[in-house]
Amino acid sequence: MDEILKQFAYMFPEINNALGAGIMIFLRLVGMMRLAPVLSKSEIPSMVRLSFAIISTVILVGVIKPAAPSPDCPIYLCMFLNFIFGALIGFVANCVLAAVLTGGDMINTQMGLSSAMIMDPSTKSQVSIMANFFSVLAMLIFIYSGGIYWLFNALIRSFELFPMYSVNFHFENFVNISYLSQITGNILFMGMHIAGPILLATMAQDIILGIISKTAPQVNVFSLSFLFKPVMGAFILIVILPMLINVITDYLVSYANIF
Secondary structure, eight states: OHHHHHHHHHHOHHHHHHHHHHHHHHHHHHHHHHHSTTTTOTTSOHHHHHHHHHHHHHHHHHHHOOOOOOTTOOHHHHHHHHHHHHHHHHHHHHHHHHHHHHHHHHHHHHTTOTTOEEEETTTTEEEEHHHHHHHHHHHHHHHHTTHHHHHHHHHHHHHHHSOTTOOOOOHHHHSOHHHHHHHHHHHHHHHHHHHHHHHHHHHHHHHHHHHHHHHOTTSOHHHHHHHHHHHHHHHHHHHHHHHHHHHHHHHHHHTGGGO
16 A cells, blocks of 8 residues: 555655645644634534534645655654644634623623523533623624634744644744733723723612611612613613724734734
């Protein structure tokens, strides 16, 4: 069998190069889809994602036009590194959207809905209602802003930074550590930026209820807070939702250059 493969590579070098490059591109694409927003959603059937990856691989082989590997190239190591590099692209994109989910969790806590949890089929875990809402909202804005194009543009450019048959994986040469730290550090900052209006509104409500509790001790302020907080939070959210959409869109577009 090995002799047949060697003869095939000798007789059809272009086809052999395309098949080898297709395997590397497919693994890097699968690694990216494993962690990238939208593409990693478990709601998408596995057969659909696999078919999409194969079709995209066939297209990218023609776009990238790979060269032949060296005879002493460690194929299995190259396959592993391509998968890791693709997963790194998806992880960076996922960090950008994680800030929006953090804001949703903060809003959910301040509205007194911490006990209201739903099942997220993507992560197979319990998530808060507002976090799930902002997750869907962020996904829609990400698609509308051209996020899928950014991911595939980053995938194509990654072959210039890290060739598919390279084994010299120096992390500091491919990822700006300070920029990655800024992205992960902005998760809490951006979450506060999104949840800020509702945090201020609920804090003002707590102050008012505290004053009522001191002036009229017979009023059950604790029960009133459970009644007013969700209503106040929902009202403020409806009012500021157009502004929040603009804020989230600007935030996602500002990080488009990392792709």
